[in-house]
Amino acid sequence: MSHGYDAGRLNLPFTGICTFARSPYQPDWSTIDADVAILGAPFDAGTQWRAGARFGPRGVREASTLFSFGHAGAYDHEDDVTYLFNTRIVDLGDADIIHTDTAQSHANIASGVRAIREAGALPVVIGGDHSINIPCIDAFEGADPFHILQIDAHLDFVDERHGVRNGHGNPMRRASEKPWVSGMTQVGIRNVSSTAREGYEDARARGSDILSVRQARALGPEAVAHRLPLGAPVYITIDIDAFCPSIAPGTGTPSHGGFLYYDVLELLQHVARRHKIVGIDLVEVAPDYDPTGSTSILAAQVLMNLLGFIFHAKDQQGR
Numbered sequence: 314m315s316h317g318y319d320a321g322r323l324n325l326p327f328t329g330i331c332t333f334a335r336s337p338y339q340p341d342w343s344t345i346d347a348d349v350a351i352l353g354a355p356f357d358a359g360t361q362w363r364a365g366a367r368f369g370p371r372g373v374r375e376a377s378t379l380f381s382f383g384h385a386g387a388y389d390h391e392d393d394v395t396y397l398f399n400t401r402i403v404d405l406g407d408a409d410i411i412h413t414d415t416a417q418s419h420a421n422i423a424s425g426v427r428a429i430r431e432a433g434a435l436p437v438v439i440g441g442d443h444s445i446n447i448p449c450i451d452a453f454e455g456a457d458p459f460h461i462l463q464i465d466a467h468l469d470f471v472d473e474r475h476g477v478r479n480g481h482g483n484p485m486r487r488a489s490e491k492p493w494v495s496g497m498t499q500v501g502i503r504n505v506s507s508t509a510r511e512g513y514e515d516a517r518a519r520g521s522d523i524l525s526v527r528q529a530r531a532l533g534p535e536a537v538a539h540r541l542p543l544g545a546p547v548y549i550t551i552d553i554d555a556f557c558p559s560i561a562p563g564t565g566t567p568s569h570g571g572f573l574y575y576d577v578l579e580l581l582q583h584v585a586r587r588h589k590i591v592g593i594d595l596v597e598v599a600p601d602y603d604p605t606g607s608t609s610i611l612a613a614q615v616l617m618n619l620l621g622f623i624f625h626a627k628d629q630q631g632r
């Protein structure tokens with residue numbers, strides 16, 4: 314197998330132009346030919362406290378280069394698997410963002426996700442605040458119903474407040490209204506947030522399964538994965554504030570008591586084995602609060618490993 318070293322360049326991770334995992338840049342969204350397409354959604358006007366997630370796509374892209382060594386895949390000795398050796402990833406760049414205009418910015422994000430779906434690739438959208446999940450889910454209109462796995466500190470189930478329906482406290486509520494969303498599992502939810510008691514009651518009434526970090530840990534990652542409806546396609550939305558601020562400080566609304574790396578990684582591995590994954594977003598990385606870059610590195614590492622799990626499962630199961 315070629316490792317690329319014979320091409321005349323070593324191409325170490327700190328060299329070159331920065332795309333996600335230094336994958337090819339595909340600015341023409343009408344000719345996507347890949348297994349995975351990365352889309353940046355640098356919109357943070359939906360935040361209710363510290364802004365800064367607009368720089369999330371840049372931060373995560375830059376951190377992702379750490380995982381771009383040209384070793385023809387990533388060998389994991391614990392799993393005895395070489396991940397991502399044949400997965401074609403392209404980076405579409407960012408959706409155009411119109412400052413102060415949530416509707417148009419969200420529409421531009423939805424256009425990108427639609428283009429990815431039409432090309433038959435897996436959409437992976439890097440936010441941006443969690444409101445960017447709304448156009449991501451909108452772009453699945455007409456799709457077979459799917460379940461949402463949300464990994465987050467906050468329930469994000471506010472219906473409307475002061476006329477705001479599309480901020481970063483609303484996305485799971487908006488998703489629950491879509492006929493193509495069959496239900497959701499919301500994991501990592503803890504502490505105070507913009508969602509009040511009635512939001513939890515509404516979520517449960519619509520069939521949500523809500524687990525805190527402590528409840529998820531008590532069950533273990535495999536048992537949590539088994540709570541998702543077997544056979545359902547799954548869309549995964551990861552808010553980086555699901556993680557403990559001690560490992561992920563670079564986010565607008567940190568919440569102590571969060572997950573550590575393997576809590577989430579093992580959950581994702583079990584879910585990827587059991588379900589077809591139809592889309593992913595990872596949101597709320599705000600590099601300005603991330604002095605060591607550990608938050609962006611965590612985000613990139615989670616995404617790369619998740620993609621590895623998904624395409625390894627596809628290879629194994631021929632789906």
Ligand SMILES: [Mn+2]
Nearest residue numbers: 443465469552
């Ligand atoms: Mn969130």
